[in-house]
Amino acid sequence: MVVSWKNDALRRIPAIEQVLAAPKVQDLIARFGRSQVLEAARATAAAVRQAILAATTEESLPPLDMAAFVARLEHQIETQTKPSLIPVINATGVVLHTNLGRAPLAAEACAKVMEVARGYSNLEYSLISGERGSRHSHLEKLLCQLTGAEAAAVVNNNAAAVLLSLAALAAKREVVVARGQLVEIGGSFRIPEVMEASGCQLKEVGTTNKVYLRDYEAAINENTALLLKVHTSNYRICGFTQTVAATELVALGQKYNLPVLEDLGSGVLVDLSTIGVEKEPPVPESIAAGVDIVTFSGDKLLGGPQAGIIVGKKKYLDLIKRHPLARAVRVGKLTLAALEATLQLYLDPDRVWERVPTLRALRQDDEMIKMRAQRLAAAIADCGDGITAVVCPGTSEVGGGSLPLTALPTFLVAVTSDRLSAQELATRLRQGQPPVVARIADDRVLLDLRTVVPAEEKDLVAALAAAHLKGR
């Protein structure tokens, strides 16, 4: 039997009609619509009922006045309508953080997406003839100009670019690839599995550390369709090693009339040696070496949207574009808009480093980061007692399965709070508004400003202050 003070409390839960008539709730209805508010009001009433039934003493009852109910309802509706995909501040220093969306887009790319998203476009319509056009047409000229290739196509991502190219050029036949290049990228992209999914047969040659041209040649038979070269993006085999250069593979391909496909992974269009990082094979170099088909990502070192770019000889690109899978992996207009605007920035090699955020983050020199870090540390120290911030040297990573040996020198802001462990502080930062993702080492939260733009610094300080002040 329910005790009488509980019965009494249950009767005092405001009636839904009364709640909906409250002026504050009317405002909520104007913002979120009646049906969402109604749902939230019912959920709130159910939660209050639960709290009453769970109360062990009269003193532990929840407040039952209308104002308290409305406050609870507001919280409920905020939780209920909160979007899932939201911006975060990346203070990890990992420039291409796959879990944080890889490359941030250039301002020009964002503007172009807005422009194309808002209305109609000539996505598949020729404004010259007034007839149906091709979505591949928009970027083909630009990609050929930037890479030296004859033809180009853009698909959903580089995994799709490899899958589609293999399906179109080698289905039911053999593809020769070096054992040391059977890469796995981020768990789900594995060269042997992609080959199987595309319907071709893997013909591994060489050993883990060494492969010679004669190994490829010995594997060629009447059922061979293609020679594949894969860039070992996220690992390096060092020591006693041997690989075959693209030019040699191309010569072998020509001898047997076989195309050479190179999966470059990141595929850069600038010379990274100018900022002193490991060499990453540039796309134009592969095309100049005579490689027939080259694939690479749009959102790795290129710094554009998620996309897979295929460039190469026209006769192969024609087959790739016509394959039924091409439709299944095609890109949308928003991607094309962002990619076109990003690629256009590469036409001005002097300024591309400033305009593409990925390149800007990679090039940012550690003295500049040190100055920003000192300013940030001072602002954090001003946040109140018990929070300390010191600047110390460290390294940033390129990330995104690129340049695994590169450690970019940087300066970190190491933060400690006397109320919270580093783990707790990092959790609160992650769950704050805006969320901040940071590193932890030696019980300190480490912030790397290489991946934080100056416009985010104020929010970062506020987020830290809020996280610290909410501590025990």
Ligand SMILES: *Cc1c(COP(=O)(O)O)cnc(C)c1O
């Ligand atoms: C990253 C990578 C891929 C996959 O590219 P996504 O754009 O992530 O699909 C394929 N091959 C190589 C060598 C890579 O580095």
